Amino acid sequence: MRQGTLASGPAGASVAGMTLTEILPSLRASLPLHLDAGVWPANARWGADGDLQVGGVSLAALAAEHGTPTYVVDEAGVRDRCRAYTAAFGPQAVAYTAKALLSRDIARWIAEQGLGLYAGSAGEIRIAELAGFDMARVTLYGSAKTPEDLDAAYAAGVGTIVVESLGEITRLAATAPDGQRVLLRVLAGPEPAGGHDRRFGVRVAGGEAAAAVARIAAQPRLRLAGLDCSLGHQLNRFSLYEREIGRLCEFAAAMSRAHNVELGQLNLGGGHAVAYRPAELDLALDAFAARMRTVLHLEADRHGLPTPALSVSPGRAVVARAGVTVYRVLAVTRTQSGERLVAVDGGMSDCPATALCGSRHSAVLIGRTGRAAGGPAVVVGRHNDADDVVVPDADLPADVHPGDLLAVAGTGAYHHARATNFHLVARPALLSAADGRARVLVRRESLDDLLARDLGR
Ligand SMILES: Cc1ncc(COP(=O)(O)O)c(C=O)c1O
Structure with missing residues (x-):
C-alpha cells in the first residue's frame, strides 16, 4: 500500500501519475491514509492524527500502556x-x-462461533479443554504424535484422531478408547516434480493407503469415519482441491468394494490463501465452498458412493487478517547503496514468517501523521542477522525516526504461534481489541521467565 494514497475523493486523484500528497506532502498531516480493506483487520480505522484504531482501541495508546512489540487481535x-x-x-x-x-x-x-478444532499437541488439547470446547469437536492430528499427545487426547476424550502413517495404527489400536473415531490422512496425488514431497499421510500409489484401511478395519477398537488431506498453504486455485476430491472419491469407492467400509467424511484441510498486500487475493470463500460441494456430489455419484460429508480445517484464513503487530522504531540508517533501513524493537523472533516463508506484509506509520513524502524502506529487526526482515519493501514517510510506531498488517497467523526467544529476546504480549476495550490474552514474557529455565550456576 502506498502511504498517502487516499481512500476516495478528489484529493485521491492523480496528476501525471502523482497523488496530491506526493505533490503537496503537507497534505499528509490532514488527510486520512487509505487502509486496504482486504489486508488490514475488518475493524481497523484511522482516528485523528494518524491514530490507527483496531476494534475501537488506539494502537498508539496500547503501545504506551503495554509496550512494544505487541500483537493485537481484532476479536470481532x-x-x-x-x-x-x-x-x-x-x-x-x-x-x-x-x-x-x-x-x-x-x-x-x-468454540462460541461453533467451529471444531484441529489440535496438534497435548498443549493445544489442554487449551481447548480450558476454553470449554466440546471435546467431541476436537481432532488430534500430527505426523509424529508423542505419547503425551495421545494420553492428553484420550484423557480429554477428543472426538477424532487422524491416522497419518501405517505404523501408528497398531499403537492407536492398543491404546485408544474403545470405538475411537479416526480419519485417515491420504496422499492421493502424484509426487511433485523432483520428488520432494515431505508431507505425511499414507500414499494411494503403491497400495499403502489401501493397506491402512484394511488394517484399521481389522481393529475393533477403531472406527474409520473418513479421509483427511492437506494440500499446502496459501492456495487460491480451486482446481487443486477439485482434483483431490476426484482422487479421494476414487479411492473411497475402491475401499468400499474391497473392505465394505463407508468413508462418510472428507476433510479437505486448509491452506486457503490470504491477501498480505493490496494486489493479492483471498481464496474466494463462498464460491469455493459451493464449488467443492458440487464437485464432491458429482464425483461421489460418478463412483457410486453416497456423498460424504465435506469438512475443512483452515488456520491462517481464520485469523491472519485480524492480527497486527505494533513495533517501535529504534534506528534509521542507510546502506551504502542508499537503501533506507528502519530498525524496530522486534523482528524474526516475533515474525519468523517473513524469514521462513517470504511473507510480505504491509506496514504503516501510526501515532502521528507523516509530514514527508513516502518512500521505500526495509523494516528490519533487532537480531543482528541479515535475514531479520519484518517488511522487505515498505513505503514509509521520509521523516520516520526513532521513537515512531509502526503497525504491520496480517500478522494474526503464524506470528505469535511461531515466536521464539532468538537472541534471548522475550516474546511479545498478545492483546485482543473489541468494542473500544483491550484485554491481555497472553502476557508479555519477562527476562525472569527466560532466566528461570536456565539452571546453570
Ligand atoms: C489438515 C490441516 N488443515 C489445515 C492446516 C493449516 O493450514 P492453513 O493455516 O494454511 O490453513 C494444516 C496445516 O498443516 C493441516 O495439516
Whole structure:
C-alpha cells in the first residue's frame, strides 16, 4: 500500500501519475491514509492524527500502556471469519487449525462461533479443554504424535484422531478408547516434480493407503469415519482441491468394494490463501465452498458412493487478517547503496514468517501523521542477522525516526504461534481489541521467565 494514497475523493486523484500528497506532502498531516480493506483487520480505522484504531482501541495508546512489540487481535474480525466459514460450509463442517494462533480466549471465541478444532499437541488439547470446547469437536492430528499427545487426547476424550502413517495404527489400536473415531490422512496425488514431497499421510500409489484401511478395519477398537488431506498453504486455485476430491472419491469407492467400509467424511484441510498486500487475493470463500460441494456430489455419484460429508480445517484464513503487530522504531540508517533501513524493537523472533516463508506484509506509520513524502524502506529487526526482515519493501514517510510506531498488517497467523526467544529476546504480549476495550490474552514474557529455565550456576 502506498502511504498517502487516499481512500476516495478528489484529493485521491492523480496528476501525471502523482497523488496530491506526493505533490503537496503537507497534505499528509490532514488527510486520512487509505487502509486496504482486504489486508488490514475488518475493524481497523484511522482516528485523528494518524491514530490507527483496531476494534475501537488506539494502537498508539496500547503501545504506551503495554509496550512494544505487541500483537493485537481484532476479536470481532476473528468471530466474523468463523461465521463466514460456517455460513459457507455448514455449522458442523469447519474446524479451526489451532497452530495458526491459539490462546484460551481465542479458543473460546472459536468454540462460541461453533467451529471444531484441529489440535496438534497435548498443549493445544489442554487449551481447548480450558476454553470449554466440546471435546467431541476436537481432532488430534500430527505426523509424529508423542505419547503425551495421545494420553492428553484420550484423557480429554477428543472426538477424532487422524491416522497419518501405517505404523501408528497398531499403537492407536492398543491404546485408544474403545470405538475411537479416526480419519485417515491420504496422499492421493502424484509426487511433485523432483520428488520432494515431505508431507505425511499414507500414499494411494503403491497400495499403502489401501493397506491402512484394511488394517484399521481389522481393529475393533477403531472406527474409520473418513479421509483427511492437506494440500499446502496459501492456495487460491480451486482446481487443486477439485482434483483431490476426484482422487479421494476414487479411492473411497475402491475401499468400499474391497473392505465394505463407508468413508462418510472428507476433510479437505486448509491452506486457503490470504491477501498480505493490496494486489493479492483471498481464496474466494463462498464460491469455493459451493464449488467443492458440487464437485464432491458429482464425483461421489460418478463412483457410486453416497456423498460424504465435506469438512475443512483452515488456520491462517481464520485469523491472519485480524492480527497486527505494533513495533517501535529504534534506528534509521542507510546502506551504502542508499537503501533506507528502519530498525524496530522486534523482528524474526516475533515474525519468523517473513524469514521462513517470504511473507510480505504491509506496514504503516501510526501515532502521528507523516509530514514527508513516502518512500521505500526495509523494516528490519533487532537480531543482528541479515535475514531479520519484518517488511522487505515498505513505503514509509521520509521523516520516520526513532521513537515512531509502526503497525504491520496480517500478522494474526503464524506470528505469535511461531515466536521464539532468538537472541534471548522475550516474546511479545498478545492483546485482543473489541468494542473500544483491550484485554491481555497472553502476557508479555519477562527476562525472569527466560532466566528461570536456565539452571546453570
Ligand atoms: C489438515 C490441516 N488443515 C489445515 C492446516 C493449516 O493450514 P492453513 O493455516 O494454511 O490453513 C494444516 C496445516 O498443516 C493441516 O495439516
